[in-house]
Amino acid sequence: MPKETFFHLTREKQQRIMKAAKKEFSKVPLGEASIAQIIKDAGIPRGSFYQYFEDKDDLYFYYFQNMRRNSQQELNTAMAKANGQLFDGFEIYFTKMVKEVLQGENASFYRNLFMNMDYRSFHKVAPHFGKPRGDSHADPARQVHKESMQEFYNMIDLTTLNVQNEDELKLLVKMLMHIVFSTVAEGYRQLVGKDNFDVEVVLKDFTLKLNWLKSGAIKSKVKN
Structure with missing residues (x-):
């Protein structure tokens, strides 16, 4: 699950991160996914990513659970x-x-x-x-x-x-x-x-x- 700071973000910023996650995880499997590409597409600093999620696995399974x-x-x-x-x-x-x-x-x-x-x-x-x-x-x-x-x-x-x-x-x-x-x-x-x-x-x-x-x-x- 995301860290508490993620849920304090605006709805627009949360959706932007989820959209970037969808783009990357739809392109390649989890093992090949790039955090650098996700934060680039989401328009957030790398340090911010780790304020919201433990790692890319954390984001991946949260994205899946949110979708399903x-x-x-x-x-x-x-x-x-x-x-x-x-x-x-x-x-x-x-x-x-x-x-x-x-x-x-x-x-x-x-x-x-x-x-x-x-x-x-x-x-x-x-x-x-x-x-x-x-x-x-x-x-x-x-x-x-x-x-x-x-x-x-x-x-x-x-x-x-x-x-x-x-x-x-x-x-x-x-x-x-x-x-x-x-x-x-x-x-x-x-x-x-x-x-x-x-x-x-x-x-x-x-x-x-x-x-x-x-x-x-x-x-x-x-x-x-």
Whole structure:
């Protein structure tokens, strides 16, 4: 999260910094991004940057969270539409999310994110796995995040799942989220060298993986 001094800036200056961040992070992956270029585009001194953020990672993940602040709620909404059916809810969520990520106005940023994603960045950006700093009682954002997570788990119909407790449910959700992110990354890899591609192919791949996890990939033996 940005330092307190960032939030004391005028709205115009905050937006200028975010616009510079979008430009740089859409052009190159986080590891190759240049703070020098960001402060040049934002029109701020280098010393000021470190008054607002710890480092470029701090700015990067704040920019992402600011852009996708409703991601958790979108997952909750999808689960509500699916009447608590976990796999159906993820299919609804993915169908909406993948079109925004692959074809929306921030597609270039997402491309750099997903094609260079590692364990750390996954846990930073995936719904449910981010861990806001600070005590939840003192930090309203952390408390809202925690309540939204619990709302999601409370909506799931456990009678249709082979899980024994909430810890096992969280592990299953984590597996599903890995499938979401890996399928998006594969979609971007399919785009390499092409002007465009059919999103339906990505949706088909996701549904196949979902069905394998839900029903198994091994055929049942036919009894004589």
